Amino acid sequence: MSTRQLMGRRQFLMVSSACAVATAVAGPKLFASERRASPRALATGFVRLGETAVMAANDIVAGDGGFIGRGARVSISGASGASADPSARRAVEILTHFSYLDGATRKTAPFRAWGCSRVTGCQGNPVSFTVPVDEVQQIEFSVETERGRPTAAATRREVMSGDAPESVALPLTLSLQNGLKLVRGFYVIVPLYDNDAEPRWSSYELKQVDGRWALHDRNGNVAPFEHFVLRIDYAS
16 A cells, blocks of 8 residues: 555645745845855955066065064055946945954954945045054955945845845955965955956056056056055055
8 A cells, every 4th residue: 555645735735835935035035146146256466566567466475574573554545447337336445454452362453444435436535554563464454345236225125136235345364474475565456256257467567647556458548347456565
């Protein structure tokens, strides 16, 4: 005798109805996440002081111990290569994380080094500040990116359609020891999205125009992707 049980019509309708509700709730969110992938990484280029040729920051062999006892002077002029439409821009903030001791516990405090509104655009002058290097022998940054419609508060329709603002913070650490090395020079930071490939650094050179450092191609045009240039030197 078979132990197989058949599902009655009433039970089938109840289960189908429950599945439809679950799909209506979860489906748009899942599909939206597929349509709108988050930024996945930061590509980092490097230019030595007094030069214009760009190389991958990964190719820096060793950190510069000269920062110990002097600290680092960091200068940021803002974003280049972004769309003229503020709502189409994606990088909205650069934070520097200062390390300090709270009793016996080491903590970090974020400092908003640069910010941009996706409603009104980017304003402000280039900023410079000093970061101590002695204790942790590294500098920590994070680049906050935002996708979706730039509104103060997301509506239910925007959440369901995948148009609600979505923020992601991408970390960047420059160290005297491990990972990307901390040396004197210019660091070019590029957020990578979706299927973006790392820029072909050798195709660009670093130039300063109207007080702003930016990547330029061989025809003198600014690189067509969002990027930041950080100038890092000894603080003293």
